[in-house]
Amino acid sequence: MRVAKEDKDRIRIWSDSPADTEELGVILGGILQPRDLFFLSGELGSGKTLLVRGITAGLYSEELAISPTFALVHRYAGELPLYHLDLYRLSSPEEIEPLALEELLEEEAAMVIEWGEPAKEALPASYMQVEFFRGEDENQRVISFLPYGERYRMINHLLLIKLITLLP
Ligand SMILES: Nc1ncnc2c1ncn2[C@@H]1O[C@H](COP(=O)(O)OP(=O)(O)O)[C@@H](O)[C@H]1O
Ligand SMILES: [Mg+2]
Numbered sequence: 001m002r003v004a005k006e007d008k009d010r011i012r013i014w015s016d017s018p019a020d021t022e023e024l025g026v027i028l029g030g031i032l033q034p035r036d037l038f039f040l041s042g043e044l045g046s047g048k049t050l051l052v053r054g055i056t057a058g059l060y061s062e063e064l065a066i067s068p069t070f071a072l073v074h075r076y077a078g079e080l081p082l083y084h085l086d087l088y089r090l091s092s093p094e095e096i097e098p099l100a101l102e103e104l105l106e107e108e109a110a111m112v113i114e115w116g117e118p119a120k121e122a123l124p125a126s127y128m129q130v131e132f133f134r135g136e137d138e139n140q141r142v143i144s145f146l147p148y149g150e151r152y153r154m155i156n157h158l159l160l161i162k163l164i165t166l167l168p
Helices: 018-029 048-058 101-106 115-120 150-166
Strands: 001-006 010-017 036-042 071-077 084-086 110-114 127-134 141-149
Touching: 001 071, 001 150, 010 018, 010 150, 018 048, 018 150, 036 048, 036 115, 048 084, 048 110, 048 127, 084 101, 101 110, 101 115, 127 150, 141 150
Parallel strands: 036 110, 036 127, 084 110
Antiparallel strands: 001 010, 010 141, 071 084, 127 141
């Protein structure tokens, strides 16, 4: 794994294996606080769910994230509850409202959303956008963290420091 500051606020991470992406999630899980909101974007198989799996491990959740098969929303219990949404199967934007997403955040939980574009209107304008790209070889992924709002710039700062001090 390698990390670089892209510009003033953004950071970019090169993950060289599924284990790297999971480890990044674990580190992120150690930083998350109630009401933190992350949107994950990138094609199928780019590593979004694997990152969430790492986050649940980092939060000492009672179970580890898997790709949701039926429900749009899954809640991982733990010291800090985590809501994991995968809106890939959403058939229309009208399905968002009954999920009462803003209320879920009020529960002092953190929230991570895959394919979350249709949910943006229903949620705070301050969040982290995480973009996943495939790298040069089969097991490489490039993951960019784009912060919207002060809290998320702080998360990037913490993430950068942790990665720099933890990585060999
Ligand atoms: N560096 C990497 N980071 C994450 N996943 C990787 C990496 N290299 C290979 N993979 C593979 O890519 C797939 C990612 O799956 P998943 O996390 O479910 O993607 P998504 O949720 O974006 O559809 C897994 O099969 C994983 O083993
Ligand atoms: Mg997924």
